[in-house]
Amino acid sequence: xxxxxxxxxxxxxxxxxxxxxxxxxxxxxxxxxxxxxxxxxxxxxxxxxxxxxxxxxxxxxxxxxxxxxxxxxxxxxxxxxxxxxxxxxxxxxxxxxxxxxxxxxxxxxxxxxxxxxxxxxxxxxxxxxxxxxxxxxxxxxxxxxxxxxxxxxxxxxxxxxxxxxxxxxxxxxxxxxxxxxxxxxxxxxxxxxxxxxxxxxxxxxxxxxxxxxxxxx
Amino acid sequence: xxxxxxxxxxxxxxxxxxxxxxxxxxxxxxxxxxxxxxxxxxxxxxxxxxxxxxxxxxxxxxxxxxxxxxxxxxxxxxxxxxxxxxxxxxxxxxxxxxxxxxxxxxxxxxxxxxxxxxxxxxxxxxxxxxxxxxxxxxxxxxxxxxxxxxxxxxxxxxxxxxxxxxxxxxxxxxxxxxxxxxxxxxxxxxxxxxxxxxxxxxxxxxxxxxxxxxxxx
Amino acid sequence: xxxxxxxxxxxxxxxxxxxxxxxxxxxxxxxxxxxxxxxxxxxxxxxxxxxxxxxxxxxxxxxxxxxxxxxxxxxxxxxxxxxxxxxxxxxxxxxxxxxxxxxxxxxxxxxxxxxxxxxxxxxxxxxxxxxxxxxxxxxxxxxxxxxxxxxxxxxxxxxxxxxxxxxxxxxxxxxxxxxxxxxxxxxxxxxxxxxxxxxxxxxxxxxxxxxxxxxxx
Amino acid sequence: xxxxxxxxxxxxxxxxxxxxxxxxxxxxxxxxxxxxxxxxxxxxxxxxxxxxxxxxxxxxxxxxxxxxxxxxxxxxxxxxxxxxxxxxxxxxxxxxxxxxxxxxxxxxxxxxxxxxxxxxxxxxxxxxxxxxxxxxxxxxxxxxxxxxxxxxxxxxxxxxxxxxxxxxxxxxxxxxxxxxxxxxxxxxxxxxxxxxxxxxxxxxxxxxxxxxxxxxx
DNA sequence: TATGAATGAGCCTTCATTCAT
DNA sequence: AATGAATGAAGGCTCATTCAT
Numbered sequence: 001x002x003x004x005x006x007x008x009x010x011x012x013x014x015x016x017x018x019x020x021x022x023x024x025x026x027x028x029x030x031x032x033x034x035x036x037x038x039x040x041x042x043x044x045x046x047x048x049x050x051x052x053x054x055x056x057x058x059x060x061x062x063x064x065x066x067x068x069x070x071x072x073x074x075x076x077x078x079x080x081x082x083x084x085x086x087x088x089x090x091x092x093x094x095x096x097x098x099x100x101x102x103x104x105x106x107x108x109x110x111x112x113x114x115x116x117x118x119x120x121x122x123x124x125x126x127x128x129x130x131x132x133x134x135x136x137x138x139x140x141x142x143x144x145x146x147x148x149x150x151x152x153x154x155x156x157x158x159x160x161x162x163x164x165x166x167x168x169x170x171x172x173x174x175x176x177x178x179x180x181x182x183x184x185x186x187x188x189x190x191x192x193x194x195x196x197x198x199x200x201x202x203x204x205x206x207x208x209x210x211x212x213x214x215x216x217x
Numbered sequence: 218x219x220x221x222x223x224x225x226x227x228x229x230x231x232x233x234x235x236x237x238x239x240x241x242x243x244x245x246x247x248x249x250x251x252x253x254x255x256x257x258x259x260x261x262x263x264x265x266x267x268x269x270x271x272x273x274x275x276x277x278x279x280x281x282x283x284x285x286x287x288x289x290x291x292x293x294x295x296x297x298x299x300x301x302x303x304x305x306x307x308x309x310x311x312x313x314x315x316x317x318x319x320x321x322x323x324x325x326x327x328x329x330x331x332x333x334x335x336x337x338x339x340x341x342x343x344x345x346x347x348x349x350x351x352x353x354x355x356x357x358x359x360x361x362x363x364x365x366x367x368x369x370x371x372x373x374x375x376x377x378x379x380x381x382x383x384x385x386x387x388x389x390x391x392x393x394x395x396x397x398x399x400x401x402x403x404x405x406x407x408x409x410x411x412x413x414x415x416x417x418x419x420x421x422x423x424x425x426x427x428x429x430x431x432x433x434x
Numbered sequence: 435x436x437x438x439x440x441x442x443x444x445x446x447x448x449x450x451x452x453x454x455x456x457x458x459x460x461x462x463x464x465x466x467x468x469x470x471x472x473x474x475x476x477x478x479x480x481x482x483x484x485x486x487x488x489x490x491x492x493x494x495x496x497x498x499x500x501x502x503x504x505x506x507x508x509x510x511x512x513x514x515x516x517x518x519x520x521x522x523x524x525x526x527x528x529x530x531x532x533x534x535x536x537x538x539x540x541x542x543x544x545x546x547x548x549x550x551x552x553x554x555x556x557x558x559x560x561x562x563x564x565x566x567x568x569x570x571x572x573x574x575x576x577x578x579x580x581x582x583x584x585x586x587x588x589x590x591x592x593x594x595x596x597x598x599x600x601x602x603x604x605x606x607x608x609x610x611x612x613x614x615x616x617x618x619x620x621x622x623x624x625x626x627x628x629x630x631x632x633x634x635x636x637x638x639x640x641x642x643x644x645x646x647x648x649x650x651x
Numbered sequence: 652x653x654x655x656x657x658x659x660x661x662x663x664x665x666x667x668x669x670x671x672x673x674x675x676x677x678x679x680x681x682x683x684x685x686x687x688x689x690x691x692x693x694x695x696x697x698x699x700x701x702x703x704x705x706x707x708x709x710x711x712x713x714x715x716x717x718x719x720x721x722x723x724x725x726x727x728x729x730x731x732x733x734x735x736x737x738x739x740x741x742x743x744x745x746x747x748x749x750x751x752x753x754x755x756x757x758x759x760x761x762x763x764x765x766x767x768x769x770x771x772x773x774x775x776x777x778x779x780x781x782x783x784x785x786x787x788x789x790x791x792x793x794x795x796x797x798x799x800x801x802x803x804x805x806x807x808x809x810x811x812x813x814x815x816x817x818x819x820x821x822x823x824x825x826x827x828x829x830x831x832x833x834x835x836x837x838x839x840x841x842x843x844x845x846x847x848x849x850x851x852x853x854x855x856x857x858x859x860x861x862x863x864x865x866x867x868x
Numbered sequence: 869t870a871t872g873a874a875t876g877a878g879c880c881t882t883c884a885t886t887c888a889t
Numbered sequence: 890a891a892t893g894a895a896t897g898a899a900g901g902c903t904c905a906t907t908c909a910t
Contacts, residue, residue, distance in 0.1 A: 018890065037340050039257035043884055053892050055886080064884065118402060119336035123254055126401035139406050160430075166407055167423040171392055173399075178391030184343035185335060189356050190383055206384040213377070214430035234909095235873060260901055270875050275902065452869065471774050473691035477905055487871050489907080498905065552836060553770035557688055560835035573840050594864070600841055601857040608829030609822055616824075618777035619769060623790050624817055640818040647811075647865035668888095669894060694880060704896050709881065 022060045024050040029071050034113030037120045038068050069128045072121060073135060075114050079107060080138040089145045093153030094212065100146075101211050105176030105204055115181040143169065159215045168211075175207040239277045241267040246274075246288050251330030254337045255285050286345045289338060290352060292331050296324060297355040306362045310370030311429065317363075318428050322393030322421055332398040360386065370432065377434045385428075392424040456494045458484040463505050468547030471554045472502050503562045506555060507569060509548050513541060514572040523579045527587030528646065534580075535645050539610030539638055549615040577603065593649045602645075609641040673711045675701040680708075680722050685764030688771045689719050720779045723772060724786060726765050730758060731789040740796045744804030745863065751797075752862050756827030756855055766832040794820065804866065811868045819862075826858040 028049035032041045043064055047054040061067040086103055088096040108115055121129055129135060146165040153159030179186070183194045193199065245266035249258045260281055264271040278284040303320055305313040325332055338346055346352060363382040370376030396403070400411045410416065462483035466475045477498055481488040495501040520537055522530040542549055555563055563569060580599040587593030613620070617628045627633065679700035683692045694715055698705040712718040737754055739747040759766055772780055780786060797816040804810030830837070834845045844850065 021890080037254055037256055037337075039254055040340075042882090044882095053890095054884090055893090056891065058885070059890075116340055118399065119340060120254075122399050122401050123252075123257075123333055123336060124401075126405045129402055129405050136406055136408060143407075164419075164423060166409070167420065170396060170403060171424065171427055174391040174395030175388055178395045179387060182335060182339050182390075182394075184339050184341075185346055186387060188343045188346050189353055190360075191353060192383070202381075203384065203387075206381060207388065210388055210427065210431040213433065214427045216430065216433070232872090238873080259899090261899090270873095271901090272876085272903080273874065276873080281901065455869085471688060471690055471771075473688055474774075476903090478903095487869095488905090489872090490870065492906070493869080550774055552833060553774060554688075556833050556835050557686075557691075557767055557770060558835075560839045563836055563839050570840055570842060577841075598853075598857060600843070601854065604830060604837060605826055605858065605861055607833075608825040611833075612825030612829045613821060616769060616773050616828075618773050618775075619780055620821060622777045622780050623787055624794075625787060626817070636815075637818065637821075640815065641822065644822055644861065644865040647867065648861045650864065650867070666893090672894080693878090695878090704894090705880090706882080706897085707895065710894080715880065 018060075021050070021052050021056055025052055025057055025060060025067075026071060026074065028052075029067050030075070030113055030117075033068060033071055033120070034116040037116070038065075038124070065128065069132060072117055072128060073132055075111075075117050076135045076138060079111070079114060080142070082107060083142065089148055091149075093149050093156060093158055096149045097153075097211055097215065098208055101172050101175070101208050102204055104172050105179070105200070105207060108177050108180040109200055112180060115177060118177075119181060153215065154217075157217055160217045163215065172207075172211060175210060176203075179203055179207075235277075238267070238269050238273055242269055242274050242277060242284075243288060243291065245269075246284050247292070247330055247334075250285060250288055250337070251333040254333070255282070255341070282345065286349060289334055289345060290349055292328075292334050293352045293355060296328070296331060297359070299324060300359065306365055308366075310366050310373060310375055313366045314370075314428055314432065315425055318389050318392070318425050319421055321389055322396070322417070322424060325393050325397040326417055329397060332394060335394075336398060371434075374434055376432045380432065389424075389428060392427060393420075396420050396424075452494075455484070455486050455490055459486055459491055459494060459501075460505060460508065462486075463501050464509070464547055464551075467502060467505055467554070468550040471550070472499075472558070499562065503566060506551055506562060507566055509545075509551050510569045510572060513545070513548060514576070516541060517576065523582055525583075527583050527590060527592055530583045531587075531645055531649065532642055535606050535609070535642050536638055538606055539613070539634070539641060542611050542614040543634055546614060549611060552611075553615060587649065588651075591651055594651045597649065606645060609644060610637075613637050613641075669711075672701070672703050672707055676703055676708055676711060676718075677722060677725065679703075680718050681726065681764055681768075684719060684722055684771070685767040688767070689716070689775070716779065720783060723768055723779060724783055726762075726768050727786045727789060730762070730765060731793070733758060734793065740799055742800075744800050744807060744809055747800045748804075748862060748866065749859050752823050752826070752859050753855055755823055756830070756851070756858060759827050759831040760851055763831060766828060769828075770832060805868075808868055810866045814866065823858075823862060826861060827854075830854055830858075 025046065028046045029041075032046045032049060036042070041064070043054060043057060046067075047057055050057075057067065061070060083103060086099055088100055091099060143165050146169055150159060150163050150165060150168070154161045179194070187194045194203075242263065245263045246258075249263045249266060253259070258281070260271060260274060263284075264274055267274075274284065278287060300317075300320060303316055305317055308316060360382050363386055367376060367380050367382060367385070371378045396411065404411050411420075459480065462480045463475075466480045466483060470476070475498070477488060477491060480501075481491055484491075491501065495504060517537060520533055522534055525533060577599050580603055584593060584597050584599060584602070588595045613628070621628045628637075676697065679697045680692075683697045683700060687693070692715070694705060694708060697718075698708055701708075708718065712721060734751075734754060737750055739751055742750060794816050797820055801810060801814050801816060801819070805812045830845070838845050845854075
C-alpha cells in the first residue's frame with residue numbers, strides 16, 4: 001500500500017512562490033529605499049512591507065546593499081524601457097524633442113522613487129552603480145537616437161547645428177528631474193505648491209519652450 | 218596715574234571660545250552630512266572631526282536633527298550671499314543672465330556639499346526646512362531682481378516676452394545643479410569623466426547657450 | 435597716593451553669601467531628590483532650581499552622594515526637632531499617645547519629601563545613613579520618653595502592661611507613614627483619593643483608635 | 652502500522668523557548684529593579700543576569716518602562732495569589748485576622764523586592780500602575796472578604812463594630828510592610844538588627860496583638 | 869566665590885545579520 | 890523555502906564631574 005505523501009512540493013510551485021516572494025521584497029525595498037534612503041531604510045520594515053520573513057531577504061539578495069543595487073538597476077531599466085518605447089527615431093525632429101522632454105518630466109513625476117534612488121546613489125558617488133556594468137549599456141542606443149534626430153532637424157533647418165547630444169540629454173533630464181527632485185524645497189522656498197497637475201503642466205510648457213527655443217537655428 | 222583696566226571682558230572671551238567650538242562643529246557637521254546624509258552621518262564622527270566633545274554638540278544644538286537644520290540654513294544663506302553679491306540688477310540683461318547661469322553652475326561645482334544637503338532634505342520632503350521660515354525670505358528679492366532683468370531685456374528687444382521668472386530660475390538651477398549632483402551616476406552611465414575643469418567649462422558653454430538661446434525673442 | 439582698592443571682599447559678606455548659596459542648594463536638592471530619588475535626580479536640575487552654578491554644588495558638598503546624605507540628615511533632624519517639641523513627657527498618658535500618633539501622620543503628610551527620602555535610603559539599605567552616626571543619637575531620648583509614658587499609663591491602669599516601646603513606636607510610624615508613602619498606589623488600587631484632608635482626618639481617627647484600642651488594659 | 656506523527660508543534664516549541672527567555676528576563680528585571688530602583692536599574696545588567704541578549708528585552712517588552720510595569724503587575728498578582736489562597740473567609744474571625752496579619756508580615760519579609768518595587772512606584776506617584784488597570788481588580792474581592800470577616804466577628808461579639816475594612820487592611824499592610832521596608836534605616840537608628848528570625852517573630856507577636864487588641868469590642 | 873565650557877564614561881535603544889528549526 | 894528567536898556592534902543622547910577663567 002502506498003503511503004500517501006503530503007502534497008509534493010512541485011519544483012514549479014516552489015519556484016513560483018519563491019519568485020513571488022522575491023518580487024514582493026523588491027517592491028517593498030523600492031518603496032522603503034525611496035522614502036528613507038539607503039542608510040535610513042530598515043531591513044525589518046522592508047520585510048514587513050513585503051509580508052515576508054527577514055531571512056528571505058538575505059536568502060534572495062545577500063545583504064541590504066546588494067538589495068539596493070538590484071532595486072537601482074531595476075529602476076533604471078524600467079525607465080529606459082518606457083523611454084525606448086517612445087521610438088523618437090520615428091518622429092519628426094521637433095515632435096521627437098517635445099516628446100522626449102515631456103516624457104522625462106512626466107516619468108519623473110510619476111516615479112518619485114526613481115528620483116530618490118538617484119539622489120541617494122549620487123550621495124554614494126555612484127559606488128553601487130559602478131559595480132553594476134549593466135546600466136551603461138542602456139544609454140548608448142539612446143544617445144545614438146538623439147544624434148540622429150538632431151541631424152535630421154539640422155538638415156531640415158529646424159534645429160541649430162553643433163548641438164552636443166549628451167549635453168542636451170543631460171539638460172533635458174535636468175529640466176524635468178531637478179524640478180521633481182527638489183519640489184519640496186522649492187515649494188518651501190517659493191511658497192508655491194509645485195506638486196499639482198496644473199503646476200506640472202506649466203512646467204512642461206516651460207521646459208519644452210526652453211529646449212525648442214534653444215534648438216531654433 | 219595708573220589707568221585702571223576695566224574688568225577683562227570675560228563674557229566675551231568665553232563666548233569667543235564657545236563660538237569657536239560651535240563653528241568647528243558646524244563645519245564638521247557640514248562635511249559629515251554632505252558625505253553621508255542625515256541618517257548616515259554619525260554624531261561621534263562629527264564631534265571627532267570638530268575636535269570637540271560630543272556633549273558640546275548637544276549643548277550647542279540640542280540634537281542631530283537641529284544641527285542638520287542649522288547646517289542647512291547656513292548653506293542656503295552662504296549661497297544666497299554670494300549670489301546677491303553678483304548684483305545682476307546692475308548688469309545689462311544678457312550679461313546678467315550669463316553671469317547668473319555661470320555662477321549657479323560654478324557655485325554648485327565648488328560646493329558639492331550644498332547639493333548633497335539639498336538632495337537629503339528633499340528626501341525628507343523638506344521637513345526640516347519647512348520648520349525654518351528663515352530661508353524663504355532669502356529668495357523673494359532674487360525673484361524680483363530676475364523679473365527686473367527680464368523686463369529690461371524685453372524692452373531692449375534682446376529677450377522674448379512672457380517669461381516666468383520662477384520657472385526660469387528653477388531651470389537655471391536645474392541646468393547647473395543636476396549636472397553636479399548627478400556627476401557620478403552620469404559619468405558611470407555615459408562613460409565620461411564629468412568632474413574635470415574642461416568638462417565643466419563645456420557644460421558652462423552649453424547651458425549659457427541653452428538659456429540665452431531660449432530667451433532670444 | 436593710595437590706589438583705591440576695589441571693594442574688599444569682607445570675610446563676613448562672602449561667607450553670608452556662601453551660606454545662602456549653600457542653603458538654596460540644599461532646598462533644591464531636597465525637592466529634586468524627593469521627586470526623583472537619588473539615581474533619578476539630576477545635578478544640573480538641582481543647580482538650576484537653586485539658581486546656582488553647578489560648580490558650587492561640588493564646592494560645598496563634594497559629590498551628589500554627599501549632598502544626598504546632608505539632605506537626609508537634615509530631614510531626620512527637622513522631624514525629630516518638631517517631635518521633641520511635642521513634649522509628650524509632660525502630657526497625661528492617653529493624650530500623649532494621641533498626640534504622638536496624630537503628629538506622625540500629620541508630619542508625614544506635610545512632608546512627603548521625608549517619605550520619599552526614606553524610601554530611597556531603604557532601597558540603598560541605609561548605606562548613606564549608616565555612615566552618618568548623627569541620626570542615631572536623635573532617637574534614644576525619644577524611646578526613653580515613650581517608655582516613661584507607657585509606665586505612667588500602666589500605673590494609672592489606662593494602658594496594658596508589657597508593651598515594647600520600640601515596637602510601639604515603629605507601629606505608630608508605620609500607621610502614619612505607610613499611608614502617606616503609599617497613597618498613590620493605594621489610591622490606584624482602592625479607587626479612592628487618599629490625599630484629601632477628609633481622607634487624612636479619617637485616617638487620623640482610625641489610627642488613634644488602633645493604637646489606643648490596642649493599649650487598653 | 653506506523654502512527655504518523657503530526658507536524659512537530661514548531662510554533663509551540665518556539666514559543667516555549669521564547670517564553671523561557673521572557674521569564675528569565677522578568678526574573679532578572681525583578682531582582683535588578685528591586686535592588687536599584689527604576690532609574691538606577693541598568694538594562695545591560697538585566698540582560699546579563701537573564702543570560703539573554705539585550706535586544707530580546709526590547710523584543711519582548713518594548714522598553715525599560717514597559718518592563719517595569721510588567722514586573723510590577725506580576726509582583727502584585729503573585730502576592731494576591733498567595734493571599735487569596737489563605738481563604739480567610741473560611742476561618743473563624745479571630746483566626747482569620749491573625750492569619751492575615753501574619754501573612755502580610757511574612758510575605759513582605761520573604762519578598763523584600765515587592766517592598767522595593769512599591770516604594771519606587773510611589774516615588775513615581777503610581778504613574779505606571781495607573782496605566783495598568785489590571786491590579787485594581789485584584790483587591791475588590793479582598794475587601795469583600797475582610798468585610799465578611801468583620802461582620803462575622805461583630806455578630807459573634809469578638810470584634811468591635813464600625814470598623815472600616817479598607818482602613819483596617821491598610822493598617823495591616825502598614826504594620827508589616829513598614830517594618831520590612833524600613834528595616835535598614837530602623838536598624839541603624841535603633842541600633843538593633845531587625846532582620847533576624849527572632850526579631851521577625853517578635854514583630855509578628857506585636858502586630859497581632861495590636862490588631863486584635865484594637866478589634867476587641 | 870562664582871561661572872560657562874568641556875569631558876569621558878555610560879545609558880537606553882536600534883540595527884543588520886545569523887542561528888536553529 | 891520559510892520562520893521566529895537571537896546576537897553583537899554601534900547609535901544618539903545624557904550624566905556626574907572638572908577645567909579655565
